[in-house]
Amino acid sequence: MHNLQTITALGGKTPRIDVFDHITIIENDSVALASVTARMGREAGCYKVLQKLLGVVPETGRAVLHNTETGFYMGLDQWMLTAPRVSHELIADQLKKLFGDNASVTEQSGAWVCLDIIGRAMPDMCERLCAVPVRQMVAGDVQRTVIHKMGCFVIRCMANDQLRILGPRSTAATLHHALMTAATSTA
DSSP, rough: OOOOOOOTSSSSSOOOOEEEOEEEEEEEEEEEEEEEEEEEOOOOHHHHHHHHHHHSSSOOOEEOOSSEEEEEEEEETTTEEEEHHHHHOOOHHHHHHHHHHGEEEEEOTEEEEEEEEEEETTHHHHHHHOOTTTTTTOBBEEEEEEETTTEEEEESSSHHHTTEEEGGGGGHHHHHHHHHHHHHHHH
């Protein structure tokens, strides 16, 4: 029998944490993700389930941030839902039961790397990475952008000095390198 062991998006057995004096970059491997797309003619049913899960249906450029299930708008009738992996390892299966025929649900946990940026220099660092107006963003704002030629989502978290970036897992090392370079340049 094979002795398989999971690895993080950056290739480690444990998530990577890079600490600078002014910023911390955390590989957050504890997030389960699933995309939800309303099916044609079933939008009202999909919205109803989203409202039950999150309290409101996330609008363009917005995320609903809770301690457990969170979600953000990705495109017309498309959302990404997240939850703690420890309690929602099978998030897509759980959501498929809730949405039924109202939405198509796709597992996304293995497709994205989640990197949390925390610290007083977060706005300076973000300005070096992408064209997101981070200083004008408030908690729950989401923008799709390009960081180092990779399509990413940037989410302004509840804490004033925290930002979450979701990027393609296949380019996690390149994204991490871009973040490290920007962090070093803000020292």
